[in-house]
Structures are given as structure tokens and as C-alpha cells.
Amino acid sequence: QTAERYAIARGKFQVLSQQHLDHFRRLLPSSGSVLTAEEDGLDGYNVDWLKTVRGQSRVVLKPSTTEEVSAILRYCSEHSLAVCPQGGNTGLVGGSVPVFDEIVLSMSRMDKIISVDEISGTLVCEAGCILERISDHLAEKGLRMPLDLGAKGSCQLGGNISTNAGGLRLLRYGSLHGSILGAEFVMADGTVIDVLSEMRKDNTGYDLKQLIVGSEGTLGVVTKLSFACPPKPASEAVALLACDSFEDVLCLFREARQGLAEILSAFEFYDAASAGVAREHLGLSSPLLRDDGTESPFYVLVETGGSNARHDEEKVHAFLERMLSTGRVQNGTMATEPSKIKALWATRERITEALLHDGYVYKYDVSLPLRDLYGAVEATRERLAGHPGVTRVVGFGHVGDGNLHLNITSPQYEEAIADLLEPWLWEQVAAARGSISAEHGVGFKKRDVLGYSKSPEALSLMRQLKDTMDPKGILNPYKTVP
Ligand code: FAD
Ligand code: 2HG
Ligand code: ZN
Numbered sequence: 001q002t003a004e005r006y007a008i009a010r011g012k013f014q015v016l017s018q019q020h021l022d023h024f025r026r027l028l029p030s031s032g033s034v035l036t037a038e039e040d041g042l043d044g045y046n047v048d049w050l051k052t053v054r055g056q057s058r059v060v061l062k063p064s065t066t067e068e069v070s071a072i073l074r075y076c077s078e079h080s081l082a083v084c085p086q087g088g089n090t091g092l093v094g095g096s097v098p099v100f101d102e103i104v105l106s107m108s109r110m111d112k113i114i115s116v117d118e119i120s121g122t123l124v125c126e127a128g129c130i131l132e133r134i135s136d137h138l139a140e141k142g143l144r145m146p147l148d149l150g151a152k153g154s155c156q157l158g159g160n161i162s163t164n165a166g167g168l169r170l171l172r173y174g175s176l177h178g179s180i181l182g183a184e185f186v187m188a189d190g191t192v193i194d195v196l197s198e199m200r201k202d203n204t205g206y207d208l209k210q211l212i213v214g215s216e217g218t219l220g221v222v223t224k225l226s227f228a229c230p231p232k233p234a235s236e237a238v239a240l241l242a243c244d245s246f247e248d249v250l251c252l253f254r255e256a257r258q259g260l261a262e263i264l265s266a267f268e269f270y271d272a273a274s275a276g277v278a279r280e281h282l283g284l285s286s287p288l289l290r291d292d293g294t295e296s297p298f299y300v301l302v303e304t305g306g307s308n309a310r311h312d313e314e315k316v317h318a319f320l321e322r323m324l325s326t327g328r329v330q331n332g333t334m335a336t337e338p339s340k341i342k343a344l345w346a347t348r349e350r351i352t353e354a355l356l357h358d359g360y361v362y363k364y365d366v367s368l369p370l371r372d373l374y375g376a377v378e379a380t381r382e383r384l385a386g387h388p389g390v391t392r393v394v395g396f397g398h399v400g401d402g403n404l405h406l407n408i409t410s411p412q413y414e415e416a417i418a419d420l421l422e423p424w425l426w427e428q429v430a431a432a433r434g435s436i437s438a439e440h441g442v443g444f445k446k447r448d449v450l451g452y453s454k455s456p457e458a459l460s461l462m463r464q465l466k467d468t469m470d471p472k473g474i475l476n477p478y479k480t481v482p
Pocket of ligand 2: 167363364
């Protein structure tokens with residue numbers, strides 16, 4: 001599906017010329033830092049992870065320093081050239097690829113770890129660092145990144161901050177708004193804003209770094225970041241549980257919060273259809289299939305992390321026994337060894353990847369009151385019942401955060417399915433005062449439906465901020481800001 005489907009006009013930006021290209025080559029002399037469509041083929045930078053949007057950029061710039069980012073943006077601002085900042089290109093809302101011919105500013109070369117303070121638990125690094133590499137590095141020092149998500153092998157910290165990614169451990173460590181200590185970012189005109197504090201406390205007026213959290217490349221390009229990192233738990237355990245109803249899942253959540261309390265670090269769920277797609281396309285079968293070989297209606301993944309293995313395991317066992325005895329859990333398995341923990345997480349982490357094999361994915365990421373969370377999946381199934389093009393409707397997500405991932409698939413994009421889903425689904429979410437984008441952001445795909453979750457006054461303030469920080473609108477145009 002290309003930009004034409006959205007019927008929007010290209011902004012009044014200049015078209016890249018040979019003169020611009022020569023200038024960029026002078027600015028970035030090191031080899032491989034200026035890629036062109038003609039010489040390098042830029043599909044990997046023009047097409048998003050879901051393969052649902054495609055830009056037509058003719059150049060990718062890969063700066064290695066903040067000064068280079070600043071020089072690029074100063075030049076682009078002076079010459080009215082539009083720019084699309086790009087991290088690991090794992091975003092799910094079409095924000096990370098150009099819509100037309102915006103210059104791609106890839107942050108992948110800015111991947112230095114600047115410092116780790118093992119006493120205060122502070123990490124300072126460049127924005128292009130890949131999440132998994134940072135997590136591994138911190139683990140060696142007894143620390144943990146307060147963020148974990150299925151795309152960890154490719155997503156970058158700059159992309160995580162720019163999307164305010166939630167992920168699997170938000171329940172325990174809170175959102176990135178709380179974990180970020182400081183940032184360095186470059187505004188559209190090339191001005192470098194250095195608020196790269198490493199202090200936990202800094203009430204010197206407006207908290208400018210927060211502007212960048214969730215701004216999706218529309219207010220500035222993030223070049224450096226500092227984070228508060230919690231200690232890596234000495235003991236970890238994961239339990240995978242099978243439940244018959246979503247009511248049981250919610251009951252389990254309540255019990256887990258009370259019974260596991262301070263050691264609870266994740267509480268995720270996925271339904272039988274999610275387990276089915278992971279089995280069918282990735283060969284990941286559930287260790288908890290019923291005796292007749294069928295999937296349980298729901299699976300819950302509970303993760304704990306604490307400081308004393310004996311104490312933690314006792315707590316988890318007591319919790320599981322209690323839940324099995326009440327009949328809220330039909331079956332369960334538990335792991336404490338890293339490789340087994342990884343195996344239990346696999347299905348949950350790879351549902352997104354598995355869904356892609358069905359063809360086209362209509363992806364929804366909504367916040368809803370917990371009580372209504374799965375009702376949205378059931379209502380969607382009812383609405384699409386009998387539609388021959390639909391392959392499946394799956395529901396999974398972050399129970400602890402009230403965040404449902406509702407995905408519908410079909411062999412290819414069908415307008416009739418999209419029309420049944422939208423605006424119907426947005427209306428349901430708005431009626432529940434939920435959010436039309438819980439954690440993936442707005443990007444290109446959700447920009448025009450922000451009104452379902454934000455008031456006209458709030459949207460107007462967003463627009464004023466954008467106009468103040470990027471008066472020419474060169475940073476990620478067509479995205480996020482209505
Ligand atoms: P990109 O996709 O490259 O960019 C995302 C946005 O940030 C774009 O608007 C881009 O312009 C901007 N951007 C990137 N870097 C910078 C920078 N340095 N400065 C300014 N702007 C920048 N999200 C969740 O919240 N929770 C999940 O659990 C989760 N799981 C995922 C699992 C899979 C398998 C996949 C594919 C995606 C998942 N995501 C999840 C989506 C997602 O938003 C993240 O993967 C991640 O935060 C994006 O990081 P990235 O480096 O790939 O950014
Ligand atoms: C997750 O939680 C991600 O796994 C992706 O946010 C969700 O694919 C999705 O809908
Ligand atoms: Zn998620």
C-alpha cells in the first residue's frame with residue numbers, strides 16, 4: 001500500500017539535486033555514510049517492517065557525530081529539504097520511513113556506549129545503540145535496561161525514546177518518561193539542545209527532554225541519551241499458565257499483584273488464535289496443549305525478578321498452587337533457567353512476526369479499561385464474522401498496562417475489511433475513553449484519527465509546539481501532528 005492510497009499531497013519541499021548530494025558528501029566524508037538509490041538500492045530504508053508503507057527517498061545519510069547531525073539539519077533547513085529520522089526501522093505505524101522523497105537520516109552509526117556508572121545505575125550512550133546490545137552490556141555490570149521488547153535485536157534506544165516504547169516490563173519499571181534522565185537532541189535548524197543530565201533530580205524549569213519522548217522524530221533528532229537502570233534481578237522465574245476465560249486472566253492478574261507484589265516484572269497474555277499463528281508459521285508449539293491437542297483459550301505469562309531465588313520461588317510456587325486450586329488456572333509450567341525462560345517467552349515475543357506470514361495485517365494497539373480489554377477482540381470477531389477475506393483475529397498484549405494488541409489478517413489488503421474496522425473500532429475506544437495508540441505511536445498511519453483520543457485544544461497545542469521547534473516542518477512531515 002503506497003502513499004497514494006492515503007491521498008495526501010507532497011509538501012512544498014525542494015527535490016534533492018546533485019548539488020545537495022555533493023554537499024552531503026563533503027559533510028560526511030567517511031565511506032558508506034551517503035547512500036543513494038542509484039548506487040546502493042534503498043529498499044531497506046524506504047519500506048517499513050510491516051511492509052505496508054513505502055517511501056521513495058533517493059538518499060540515506062548516516063552521520064557519526066552530533067556535529068554531523070547538526071550540520072545536515074542546518075543545511076536541510078536552509079534548503080527546505082524534508083528529513084525522515086530513522087532508527088532500527090522496526091516501528092509499526094509507518095513513522096520511520098519516508099512518505100515521499102524525504103532524506104533518510106539513519107542513526108545506526110551513532111552507537112557508542114559513553115559510560116555506565118555501576119553505583120548509581122546510570123547509562124549514557126548514543127541514540128543509535130541497539131537495545132539488545134545495551135541490555136547485554138548492562139547485564140555484565142549487574143544492571144538492566146528498564147525496557148524490553150520483541151524487536152530488541154534491531155531497535156535503537158533513540159527509536160525507543162522517540163516512540164516512547166512500552167514493551168514487556170513497563171509494569172515493573174514504568175514508562176520511559178520515568179527512566180530517561182537526559183537527552184541531547186538536534187532541532188530542525190541544527191541547534192543542539194544539551195539536556196544530557198545524569199542526575200535523578202533536576203527541577204530547573206521545563207523538563208525539555210520529555211518533549212522528545214514519544215515525539216517520533218517530529219521535534220528533533222535524538223543523538224545521546226541517559227537512563228536510570230535498575231539492578232539486574234539475581235533470580236528470575238517465568239510461569240506460563242493456561243486459562244479458560246479472560247475473566248480468569250484478570251483474576252490471576254489481581255492475585256499476581258497481591259501475591260507476587262514487588263517481584264512481579266511482567267504479566268502478559270495471548271489467546272488461542274495468537275498461539276495458533278505462532279505454531280502454524282514459526283513451528284512454536286505450546287507446552288500446555290490440552291489432552292485432545294487443542295490450544296487453551298488463553299495463556300498468561302508471568303515473570304518475576306527478585307534478589308533471593310529461594311524466597312522468590314517459594315512465592316511463585318505458592319501463587320501457582322493457589323491459582324490451580326481455585327480452578328482459575330487449568331495447567332501451568334515454570335522455568336528459572338535462562339534458556340528455558342527464553343523458550344517460554346518465545347511464542348509471546350514472536351506473534352507479531354508470525355502474523356506477517358498471513359499476508360496483510362490490520363494492526364491495532366489500544367488502551368482500554370482492563371475489564372473491557374478482551375471484549376474488543378470478541379466484538380471484532382463478531383463484526384467480521386463470515387467475511388471470506390479474513391484469515392484470523394487475534395488478541396494479545398500487556399495486561400498489566402491495559403494495552404491490547406488486536407490484529408486481523410487477510411491474504412492481501414482489502415478495503416472492505418478496513419471499512420468494517422474503521423472508524424468503528426476508534427469509536428469503541430473513544431467511548432471507553434481509551435487510547436487509539438497505547439504504545440506504538442502515531443506515525444503516518446494514526447495521524448488522522450488522533451481526535452478520537454485527544455481534544456481539539458490538545459491537538460492545537462501539539463501543532464504550536466511543532467511550529468515552534470520546527471517552523472519549516474522539515475522533520476518527519478506527514479507524521480504524528482495532525
Ligand atoms: P524506528 O522504527 O526507526 O523509528 C520509529 C520512530 O522514531 C520514527 O518516527 C522515527 O522517525 C523516530 N526515530 C527513530 N530514531 C530517532 C532518533 N534518533 N531521533 C529522532 N527520531 C527518531 N513497541 C512497543 O512499544 N512495545 C513493544 O512491545 C514492541 N514490540 C515490538 C516487536 C516487534 C517484533 C516489532 C517489529 C516492533 C515492536 N514495537 C514495540 C514497535 C516499536 O515502536 C519499536 O520496535 C521501537 O521503539 C522502534 O525503534 P526503532 O529504533 O526501530 O525506531
Ligand atoms: C508486542 O507487544 C508489540 O509484542 C507488537 O507491541 C504488538 O504486533 C503487535 O500488535
Ligand atoms: Zn506491545
